[in-house]
Amino acid sequence: MTQVMACIDGSHSTRAVCDYAAWASQRLSAPLTLLHVLDEVQYPTQPDLSGAIGLGSREHLLEELASLDQKRHTLAMEQGRLMLEAARERVQTEGVEPAQLRQRHGDLVECLSELEADIRLLVIGRQGKTCDSFNQLLGSHLENVIRTLHRPILVSCGEFKAPQSYMLAYDGSATARKSLEMIAASPLLKDLPCHLVMIGADTSDAREQLKAAARVIEGSASEVHQVIRAGEVEPTLHAYQLEQGIDLLAMGAYGHSRIRQFLVGSTTSTLLRTSNSALLILR
Structure with a gap:
């Protein structure tokens, strides 16, 4: 239980999450880890094409679809890597030592459960990329994260403001x-x-x-x-x-x-x- 861990997903919340994580890291004198989890539902490593009705014996079409999904997954992972690099640059401007970058593919809640022993404080945005508006409902994973993780969780609900009270x-x-x-x-x-x-x-x-x-x-x-x-x-x-x-x-x-x-x-x-x-x- 040693690190501040911030969930980064490229949504509008990401900037505030970075800033709150940098603030918390400095207040706690704890190292900062920036985490990006590529959702396994949206980007499966093994796409299921069994429902491709009507393709019959045209196996080359199935192979092409599988290839396109694999390329999409690869591009999404690269996008996530670049996003993490940009997030690290942002927290460095706040005086935080170079943050550790971690990238996972899978379910966010399961990944955080696996990493729980290393987490001192989790920083996460109220909305994720699929719910990218401060006026919309909660991100799909947030309530499950709160119920599952037995660690303090700092939830960013708007633009960053260093707490004064x-x-x-x-x-x-x-x-x-x-x-x-x-x-x-x-x-x-x-x-x-x-x-x-x-x-x-x-x-x-x-x-x-x-x-x-x-x-x-x-x-x-x-x-x-x-x-x-x-x-x-x-x-x-x-x-x-x-x-x-x-x-x-x-x-x-x-x-x-x-x-x-x-x-x-x-x-x-x-x-x-x-x-x-x-x-x-x-x-």
Whole structure:
């Protein structure tokens, strides 16, 4: 668990992913690896032409189709290599030591699972190349990556902005406390202002939970704001974030209360789709 790893695919998100990865690499004093995975569905190494209805015995046509698919695969791999080189040049301009380049052919989630032991932080864009618009739905692999990978994931949701403050959605659960401890122990967000935000009723128990949480993070954050807000989780968190001009939202991937309901299943998509800033998903 030693590297910052950034998923590069040539989409509009790639520039911001590079910039967030460079920022994280410097904050963590960790080497950076740029990863490109050529999708095996879109570019199979062994194309299946069994469905080529009507070609009959014209085997030369099948051979030609197979040859064209192989050339397409080869060109896509070369394009990916050039893309990785360009990404390395971009992060070097940010002062990052020459990044390691890795290229794989296969399924993104499976590749990341295989590389998980080497990943300290994964940086990935909200949309991939097949969903290349900041206004469109999530990339097809993102939710599966979040559910599968047991590593912190920094999701770029727009243009890069170096975080100057962060908000942690806190619900008092064991997962939330672990997320808090992870942040406190990491240099990634050290010396930035922290906003601890709990969604729910303003009770004495809730205030005590926030006070306990503040004690955990106060040695790492430059200042700690303790906030309790009533309302629906997603709009309330985003409203507070906008109100305070917060650059990054951090939260555990799973909790036990309404935040758990919010993060599991289709509501995960809602948060990621509606966010205007980067999200740090903690496991």
